[in-house]
Amino acid sequence: MxxxxxxxxxxxGLAPHVEGRRIRALTVHDARLRWPVPAELPAMLAGQTVTGISRRGxxxxxxxxxxxxxxxLGMSGSLRLVTPGTPRKTHDHLVWDxxxxxxxxxxxxxxxxxxxWLTGAQLADPQSHPLLASLGPEPLSADFGDDHxxxxxxxxxxxxxxxxxxxHVVVGVGNIYANEALFRVGIHPLREAGRIGAERYLRxxxxxxxxxxxxxxxxxxxxRDFVNGKGEPGYFQQELTVYGRAGQPCVRCGRMLKEVRLSARSTVYCGHCQH
DNA sequence: CGTATCTCCTGCAAGC
DNA sequence: TGCTTGCAGGAGATAC
Structure with missing residues (x-):
């Protein structure tokens, strides 16, 4: 994920290898993603130079x-740079030369x-795109203020x-990090959002x-390993204190971590340390 | 408007 | 062994 x-x-990882480079061609092996890959995309991209890569959420x-x-990238997506001729794997849906x-x-x-593919007004101002327009602030930017x-x-x-x-509240806090952040500050994941005070929200x-x-x-x-498909997500190296550890002892108090389903998401917490 | 539920899809694990 | 079944999960769409 x-x-x-x-x-x-x-x-x-992609920026140094793609920025300033020209896309010779895009081959669509399977356009059936969450929304169909626009049929005109290969023609639109051919010969274009990537002037920059950015991220929003x-x-x-x-x-x-x-x-x-x-x-x-959805849940299971990844982008990798490989040398031409590398055998295409199952589910390699898009290939850019x-x-x-x-x-x-x-x-x-x-x-x-x-x-x-964004064009017209959305090319001039991508934040106006419906999928981006109502997103919350970036969690590592000043827009994510102490009081937000x-x-x-x-x-x-x-x-x-x-x-x-x-x-729409804040981007980029997925299931893993929501679990981890709440454990770190001792807040119970099921607590009503509106009944938590300013001090706890600051922490x-x-x-x-x-x-x-x-x-x-x-x-x-x-x-350094990103190129040629060897990249491992950073969070797999990070010690996770609660996510994926239901039934194991809390790293703080040693009691067994509990798990509940919240909107079909695995929610792990310590019933003793989180209130 | 806020909240909860549904939905897309496939790999994997468990059960028989 | 091989089949069936259940499940996870980002986030937009939909229903209230």
Missing amino acids: PELPEVETTCR KYLLFHTAAGIMMIH IDSGWELRFHDPRRFGCCL LFSQSRGKSAPVKSFLMDS LTEAIRDILAEAITRGGTTL
Whole structure:
């Protein structure tokens, strides 16, 4: 599951090999992603130079003069650079021939990802695209201020974990990091978002910043291996204190960690340390 | 508007 | 061994 750190790692890993390079061709082996890959995309991209790669939330934006290619990795998607001639794997749906000599491949078994094409007004201002327009602030930017979570949560009765994972509140806090951040600050995941005070939200805000920044740092250690498909997501190297550890002892108090389903998401917490 | 549920899809694990 | 069944999960769409 690509979380924000892995998307950021992908962005940084691709940039030196793709920015300033020309796309010779795009081959669509399977257009059936979350939304169909636009039929005109190969023709639109051919010959275009990628002027830059940026990220908004978990969306990656490949900028060209003709348009912006917007990619989301969904749950199982990945982008890898390989040498031409590398055998194509099952679920390698999209292949870009780059004039740097690399081939960029989009691999996505579950096809929850997408690859869209932004033109016209959305080329001039991609933030106006419907999928981007209502996104919350970047968790590592100044827009994610100390007071943001507290002020946004007033009057909300949803569980704080659902609130945190709402991309309209703040982007990039997926299931893994929502679990981890709540454990770190001792907040019960099912607590009503609107009934948590400003002080606790400040500590939660700092925990989200710290955990994501740390994960990106660790993800960065995989950058040297990113090319040619050897990249491991940074968070697999990060010690996870609760996610995936239901039934195991709490690292703080030793009691058994509990698990509940919240909107079909695995939610793990310590009933003693989190209130 | 806020909240909960449904939905897409495939790999994997468990059960028989 | 090989089949069937259940399940996870990002986030937009839909229903209330």
